[in-house]
Amino acid sequence: MENRSLVTIAEHSKEKILYLLEMAKQFENNPNRKILDGKVVATLFFEPSTRTRLSFETAVNRLGGRVIGFSDASTTSSSKGETLKDTIMMVSNYADLIIMRHHLEGAARYASEVAPIPIINAGDGANQHPSQTMLDLYSIQKTQGTLENLNIFLVGDLKYGRTVHSLLMAMRHFNPTFHFIAPDELKMPEEYKIYCNENNIKYVEHTDFTEDIIADADILYMTRVQRERFTDLMEYERVKNVYILRNKMLEKTRPNLRILHPLPRVNEIAYDVDDNEKAYYFQQARNGLFARQAIICDVLGITLDDIKE
Amino acid sequence: MENRSLVTIAEHSKEKILYLLEMAKQFENNPNRKILDGKVVATLFFEPSTRTRLSFETAVNRLGGRVIGFSDASTTSSSKGETLKDTIMMVSNYADLIIMRHHLEGAARYASEVAPIPIINAGDGANQHPSQTMLDLYSIQKTQGTLENLNIFLVGDLKYGRTVHSLLMAMRHFNPTFHFIAPDELKMPEEYKIYCNENNIKYVEHTDFTEDIIADADILYMTRVQRERFTDLMEYERVKNVYILRNKMLEKTRPNLRILHPLPRVNEIAYDVDDNEKAYYFQQARNGLFARQAIICDVLGITLDDIKE
Amino acid sequence: MENRSLVTIAEHSKEKILYLLEMAKQFENNPNRKILDGKVVATLFFEPSTRTRLSFETAVNRLGGRVIGFSDASTTSSSKGETLKDTIMMVSNYADLIIMRHHLEGAARYASEVAPIPIINAGDGANQHPSQTMLDLYSIQKTQGTLENLNIFLVGDLKYGRTVHSLLMAMRHFNPTFHFIAPDELKMPEEYKIYCNENNIKYVEHTDFTEDIIADADILYMTRVQRERFTDLMEYERVKNVYILRNKMLEKTRPNLRILHPLPRVNEIAYDVDDNEKAYYFQQARNGLFARQAIICDVLGITLDDIKE
Numbered sequence: 001m002e003n004r005s006l007v008t009i010a011e012h013s014k015e016k017i018l019y020l021l022e023m024a025k026q027f028e029n030n031p032n033r034k035i036l037d038g039k040v041v042a043t044l045f046f047e048p049s050t051r052t053r054l055s056f057e058t059a060v061n062r063l064g065g066r067v068i069g070f071s072d073a074s075t076t077s078s079s080k081g082e083t084l085k086d087t088i089m090m091v092s093n094y095a096d097l098i099i100m101r102h103h104l105e106g107a108a109r110y111a112s113e114v115a116p117i118p119i120i121n122a123g124d125g126a127n128q129h130p131s132q133t134m135l136d137l138y139s140i141q142k143t144q145g146t147l148e149n150l151n152i153f154l155v156g157d158l159k160y161g162r163t164v165h166s167l168l169m170a171m172r173h174f175n176p177t178f179h180f181i182a183p184d185e186l187k188m189p190e191e192y193k194i195y196c197n198e199n200n201i202k203y204v205e206h207t208d209f210t211e212d213i214i215a216d217a218d219i220l221y222m223t224r225v226q227r228e229r230f231t232d233l234m235e236y237e238r239v240k241n242v243y244i245l246r247n248k249m250l251e252k253t254r255p256n257l258r259i260l261h262p263l264p265r266v267n268e269i270a271y272d273v274d275d276n277e278k279a280y281y282f283q284q285a286r287n288g289l290f291a292r293q294a295i296i297c298d299v300l301g302i303t304l305d306d307i308k309e
Numbered sequence: 310m311e312n313r314s315l316v317t318i319a320e321h322s323k324e325k326i327l328y329l330l331e332m333a334k335q336f337e338n339n340p341n342r343k344i345l346d347g348k349v350v351a352t353l354f355f356e357p358s359t360r361t362r363l364s365f366e367t368a369v370n371r372l373g374g375r376v377i378g379f380s381d382a383s384t385t386s387s388s389k390g391e392t393l394k395d396t397i398m399m400v401s402n403y404a405d406l407i408i409m410r411h412h413l414e415g416a417a418r419y420a421s422e423v424a425p426i427p428i429i430n431a432g433d434g435a436n437q438h439p440s441q442t443m444l445d446l447y448s449i450q451k452t453q454g455t456l457e458n459l460n461i462f463l464v465g466d467l468k469y470g471r472t473v474h475s476l477l478m479a480m481r482h483f484n485p486t487f488h489f490i491a492p493d494e495l496k497m498p499e500e501y502k503i504y505c506n507e508n509n510i511k512y513v514e515h516t517d518f519t520e521d522i523i524a525d526a527d528i529l530y531m532t533r534v535q536r537e538r539f540t541d542l543m544e545y546e547r548v549k550n551v552y553i554l555r556n557k558m559l560e561k562t563r564p565n566l567r568i569l570h571p572l573p574r575v576n577e578i579a580y581d582v583d584d585n586e587k588a589y590y591f592q593q594a595r596n597g598l599f600a601r602q603a604i605i606c607d608v609l610g611i612t613l614d615d616i617k618e
Numbered sequence: 619m620e621n622r623s624l625v626t627i628a629e630h631s632k633e634k635i636l637y638l639l640e641m642a643k644q645f646e647n648n649p650n651r652k653i654l655d656g657k658v659v660a661t662l663f664f665e666p667s668t669r670t671r672l673s674f675e676t677a678v679n680r681l682g683g684r685v686i687g688f689s690d691a692s693t694t695s696s697s698k699g700e701t702l703k704d705t706i707m708m709v710s711n712y713a714d715l716i717i718m719r720h721h722l723e724g725a726a727r728y729a730s731e732v733a734p735i736p737i738i739n740a741g742d743g744a745n746q747h748p749s750q751t752m753l754d755l756y757s758i759q760k761t762q763g764t765l766e767n768l769n770i771f772l773v774g775d776l777k778y779g780r781t782v783h784s785l786l787m788a789m790r791h792f793n794p795t796f797h798f799i800a801p802d803e804l805k806m807p808e809e810y811k812i813y814c815n816e817n818n819i820k821y822v823e824h825t826d827f828t829e830d831i832i833a834d835a836d837i838l839y840m841t842r843v844q845r846e847r848f849t850d851l852m853e854y855e856r857v858k859n860v861y862i863l864r865n866k867m868l869e870k871t872r873p874n875l876r877i878l879h880p881l882p883r884v885n886e887i888a889y890d891v892d893d894n895e896k897a898y899y900f901q902q903a904r905n906g907l908f909a910r911q912a913i914i915c916d917v918l919g920i921t922l923d924d925i926k927e
Contacts, residue, residue, distance in 0.1 A: 032347040038650040040676050051399055054377050058349050058403035061375035066679035068672050070689065071379065081845075082882035090669055090881060093904035094676035227390075263399060264391035286402035341656040360708055363686050367658050367712035370684035380688065536699075572708060573700035595711035 004299040005112035005119040009130040009166055014173035017137065023294035023304050024138050024287070030309065031289060035302060036065030042095035043069035044087070045122070047103040051263060051285070052122050052131070056099050059292040068095060085114050092117045097300060118299040126162050132262055133166040135291035139284040140219055143258040147174040151216055155181040155209060156223035156243050156268055158188040163262045164223060165192055168201070178203040181213065183239050186225070209242070211249045218254065220245070222261045222268050222281075240267070247272040260284050313608040314421035314428040318439040318475055323482035326446065332603035332613050333447050333596070339618065340598060344611060345374030351404035352378035353396070354431070356412040360572060360594070361431050361440070365408050368601040377404060394423050401426045406609060427608040435471050441571055442475040444600040448593040449528055452567040456483040460525055464490040464518060465532035465552050465577055467497040472571045473532060474501055480510070487512040490522065492548050495534065518551070520558045527563065529554070531570045531577050531590075549576065556581040569593050622917040623730035623737040627748040627784055632791035635755065641912035641922050642756050642905070648927065649907060653920060654683030660713035661687035662705070663740070665721040669881060669903070670740050670749070674717050677910040686713060703732050710735045715918060736917040744780050750880055751784040753909040757902040758837055761876040765792040769834055773799040773827060774841035774861045774886055776806040781880045782841060783810055786819070796821040799831065801857050804843065827860070829867045836872065838863070840879045840886050840899075858885070865890040878902050 012020070027033075041060045045053050048071055057067050084102075088111045091098055098115060100108060101122040108121030108128070123129040141147050152171065154164045158180050168178065178196070180188040180203060188205070196203050206213050214220055222245055230236040244267060245259065261269060261281040273279050297307065321329070336342075350369045354362050357380055366376050393411075397420045400407055407424060409417060410431040417430030417437070432438040450456050461480065463473045467489050477487065487505070489497045489512060497514070505512050515522050523529055531554055539545040553576060554568065570578060570590040582588050606616060630638070645651075659678045663671050666689055675685050702720075706729045709716055716733060718726060719740040726739030726746070741747040759765050770789065772782045776798050786796065796814070798806045798821060806823070814821050824831050832838055840863055848854040862885060863877065879887060879899040891897050915925065 038680070040679055042672070050379055054351070054379075054400065054403055057377045061349055061377065062347070068675045068679065070668055070672075081884045086882060089900045090903050091672065093900065094672055094907060264395060266390045282398045282402065285399050289403060359688055363660070363688075363709065363712055366686045370658055370686065371656070573704060575699045591707045591711065594708050598712060 004301060005108075005115075005121075006130050006295055006299055007108045007112050007119065007121045008128040009133045009170045012170075017134075017170065017173065019304065020134060020291075020294045020298060021138050021141055023297065023307065024134070024290040026304065026307050026309075027290040027293040028287075031059075031062045031293060033062070033307065034064040035297065035307060036060060036063040036300075039065040039096045039300070040094060041065050041067055041097045041099060041296070042091045043067055043071075043122075044091060044098055044100040045069070045071050046073040046107070047101050047123070048072050049101050049123060052101065055285070055288045056120075056122060056131070056292050056296075059289055059296055062289070063293060063296070084110065088115045097296065120295060120299055123162070126160055128166055129162050130166065131288070131292050131295055132163050133170050134295060135284065135288040136163065136167050136221075136260060136262075137170060138287045138291045139258070139260055139280060142287065143280060144218055144256060147171070149175050150218040151177050151179070152219045152221060153179040153181060153214055153217040154188075154221045154223070155245070157186045157225045157229065158182040158223070159186040160226065160229040161223045164188075164221065167221065168192060169195065172199040172201055176201060179206060179213070179217070180204070181206045181209050181243070183207060183242055185235065185239060209245075211252055214249070215252050216254065217257055220253075220257060220259045222259060222265070224262075224264065224266055224268055244268055244270060245273055246270045247276055250276055250278055253278065313610060314417075314424075314430075315439050315604055315608055316417045316421050316428065316430045317437040318442045318479045321479075326443075326479065326482065328613065329443060329600075329603045329607060330447050330450055332606065332616065333443070333599040335613065335616050335618075336599040336602040337596070340368075340371045340602060342371070342616065343373035344606065344616060345369060345372040345609075348374040348405045348609070349403060350374050350376055350406045350408060350605070351400045352376055352380075352431075353400060353407055353409040354378070354380050355382040355416070356410050356432070357381050358410050358432060361410065364594070364597045365429075365431060365440075365601050365605075368598055368605055371598070372602060372605070393419065397424045397428075406605065408605075429604060429608055432471070435469055437475060438471050439475065440597070440601050440604055441472050442479050443604060444593065444597040445472065445476050445530075445569060445571075446479060447596045447600045448567070448569055448589060451596065452589060453527055453565060456480070458484050459527040460486050460488070461528045461530060462488040462490060462523055462526040463497075463530050463532070464554070466495045466534045466538065467491040467532070468495040469535065469538040470532045473497075473530065476530065477501060477510070478504065481508040485510060488515060488522070488526070489513070490515045490518050490552070492516060492551055494544065494548060518554075520561055523558070524561050525563065526566055529562075529566060529568045531568060531574070533571075533573065533575055533577060553577055553579060554582055555579045556585055559585055559587055562587065622919060623726075623733075623739075624748050624913055624917055625726045625730050625737065625739045626746040627751045627788045630788075635752075635788065635791065637922065638752060638909075638912045638916060639756055639759055641915065641925065642752070642908040644922065644925050644927075645908040645911040646905075649677075649680045649911060651680070651925065652682040653915065653925060654678060654681040654918075657683040657714045657918070658712060659683050659685055659715045659717060659914070660709045661685055661689075661740075662709060662716055662718040663687070663689050664691040664725070665719050665741070666690050667719050667741060670719065673903070673906045674738075674740060674749075674910050674914075677907055677914055680907070681911060681914070702728065706733045706737075715914065738913060738917060741780070744778055746784055747780050748784065749906070749910050749913055750781050751788050752913060753902065753906040754781065754785050754839070754878060754880075755788060756905045756909045757876070757878060757898060760905065761898060762836055762874060765789070767793050768836040769795050769797070770837045770839060771797040771799060771832055771835040772806075772839050772841070773863070775804045775843045775847065776800040776841070777804040778844065778847040779841045782806075782839065785839065786810060787813065790817040790819055794819060797824060797831070797835070798822070799824045799827050799861070801825060801860055803853065803857060827863075829870055832867070833870050834872065835875055838871075838875060838877045840877060840883070842880075842882065842884055842886055862886055862888060863891055864888045865894055868894055868896055871896065
């Protein structure tokens with residue numbers, strides 16, 4: 001049988017992405033279904049991530065499945081020296097699907113190669129986080145009515161930001177124009193600029209973050225400058241306050257502009273933005289529920305036809 | 310829509326309290342119902358409390374709902390600097406109800422003001438713990454046949470004891486006589502004595518804890534002298550052994566006397582009391598299941614009529 | 619009512635063991651049933667054990683029951699000084715069954731004496747772990763077609779290894795021949811050799827672990843040399859690499875030989891053994907699901923007749 005694991009969104013064709021978004025739309029119409037009745041899903045969070053875990057666990061529970069797992073590896077057999085392979089083999093005996101987060105890049109790929117059941121990558125180090133990308137795409141499509149020909153501004157930590165890298169790659173199918181707004185220390189890495197060139201993705205780089213620069217944005221994708229990425233905390237303190245979106249910066253922006261953020265935020269979006277109708281980050285998080293229900297069903301072999309009501 | 314959150318029992322009228330107690334009684338008759346089928350309840354314990362969490366989670370599970378959440382905030386986004394508002398907004402996307410415990414007073418109130426879904430306060434610092442009060446009231450009503458005109462003795466830590474303060478306020482509707490038995494260091498605070506005076510609640514203060522003093526008690530409410538409340542551990546060591554209830558102290562007490570304790574106890578009730586038929590603290594804990602089922606249903610808009618069989 | 623707790627497999631007769639194995643077989647045919655609908659099972663892991671916990675929780679979920687509990691006692695009331703009795707009494711108010719793991723020997727026995735609901739011992743210190751023994755027996759019976767007259771080789775840490783002690787006692791009904799293979803520091807304790815003599819169990823002791831010695835084994839039961847058992851870490855480092863099973867050692871073994879291991883392993887089975895058809899440890903872990911479903915049903919009074927389809 002085909003292993004239907006989802007390790008990276010880069011493996012998905014344009015058609016597959018649009019298909020999953022259509023599935024997510026069905027789940028937004030009705031997220032409560034009994035389609036996973038009798039299924040056990042393991043959420044293995046070797047690295048904690050409450051938001052992602054709760055979103056996936058809600059997705060499973062609303063579909064009638066049951067959840068087992070752990071939210072922190074410190075008390076697991078891994079700490080007794082067990083290999084990832086053995087842990088995955090063990091859990092494969094119990095569950096029908098493993099959703100895993102790991103601090104090591106490549107962990108999800110490896111797990112998908114040894115496991116007899118599907119794996120969903122819920123984040124592997126700085127590498128991939130495909131369900132986040134699916135909910136970003138769903139949020140863009142829903143708010144803009146299309147994924148095609150959009151001006152997408154990525155702001156903040158473009159060097160370590162896993163979500164912006166994945167979004168960039170997934171958007172290659174849809175003729176976007178990207179604007180990269182970041183301080184020098186956190187610039188978009190060369191490899192992704194090469195990727196853009198190879199895939200005919202237009203991009204412009206900025207180091208300023210001003211009202212004028214974002215005037216023609218359709219999507220403003222803000223990211224958190226994560227303390228844990230810095231070895232020099234002085235540098236972090238200097239940088240973290242530079243790229244802050246404030247409500248008055250939004251006055252001249254397009255009416256269709258929507259502001260996204262993978263959350264959690266620290267201070268990169270001022271609280272006065274929350275009441276602006278262009279703020280969309282909390283609804284975006286809600287879309288994660290539907291996008292994840294679509295992903296879960298897909299890796300388990302449940303089709304759009306199965307869920308249409 | 311009206312926000313039906315439960316932040317403090319002080320907001321409830323006498324009628325509302327009696328209504329919830331009647332609901333709890335229905336659940337004691339049958340705690341297993343499918344009335345929350347399709348609902349997801351988030352238990353967010355920013356501060357650990359196994360007892361309260363397990364009681365709430367049992368309540369949800371026996372009603373057919375599903376539980377997501379965390380039992381300890383140390384691995385959540387809060388530790389990455391996320392605000393309470395953002396955490397609550399995020400979880401509101403997934404769950405139909407949030408049950409939260411937090412170390413800060415006022416946290417539940419604040420959450421109820423920002424959340425689009427109901428909040429149940431499962432304890433906010435030294436402030437409120439309304440579901441504990443409801444199970445205390447249910448236990449008193451069940452064992453005494455009434456809530457009216459009772460002699461209620463509160464023993465131990467009356468200064469920091471959240472449960473005794475809430476019980477005192479909730480009893481204002483029922484013409485109680487309170488006896489406050491505490492060492493000087495842990496006396497009932499002035500503000501609550503003023504509250505008693507303003508609400509025509511009779512009270513007597515004692516510093517001794519003897520057989521004679523408790524002779525006419527209907528309810529003896531013991532509390533734990535919590536080490537974590539003391540800055541001076543020497544003081545704690547001196548005080549903790551003073552207010553211990555022993556079985557021989559119960560000989561001359563009323564037949565209808567019942568001993569309550571919010572649990573966990575350390576040593577303030579000697580183990581030889583456990584087999585005395587006046588000991589009621591374990592059954593009291595069991596009543597928490599029914600009281601919490603009533604509270605959960607009420608905040609979700611499920612009425613007594615909906616659950617009557 | 620009879621307390622149906624499972625504290626140790628030593629209490630079970632031959633007939634009871636064979637009955638539970640027959641039940642497990644029924645669950646292997648179909649592990650997904652609604653037989654625990656409306657039941658709440660508490661998994662109280664005072665000591666972490668992810669594998670055992672996930673196995674039990676899967677067993678409950680696939681039978682339609684609901685799970686509450688904790689995976690680590692560090693944030694529970696135990697850390698506030700609550701006694702085990704009080705914790706057990708509290709949880710008994712909520713759950714229909716307690717599955718508990720504790721670092722203290724005798725904890726499960728004590729819990730079964732105070733609790734009004736059944737207890738399943740999921741490991742108490744170095745003492746007992748009966749569900750592990752049931753899955754070992756199930757794995758032996760399934761792979762050998764019988765439990766009678768087998769050559770069983772126990773390898774590694776026979777001094778502290780709880781699983782080998784329990785297996786040895788459970789096999790007394792089935793006329794086994796045991797081979798104990800261990801370094802001097804980790805030899806089978808005298809008390810178990812006396813037990814063998816008293817129960818007419820044949821055994822041979824070895825300090826070498828070679829191809830020749832295991833030539834007539836039906837079951838090779840490998841165990842982990844656990845670092846946490848050693849006070850002298852130098853001694854651990856010396857011993858841990860001595861008893862390693864490698865694929866080339868299996869060439870002259872019997873065709874029916876199967877290799878068991880309670881898992882997690884560290885390095886006592888080389889990875890090249892995993893693809894050998896005699897490796898059975900991952901399937902063994904899977905059998906844990908069915909064995910535990912049988913145990914759970916049995917302590918709850920559900921019979922083989924109830925589950926036969």
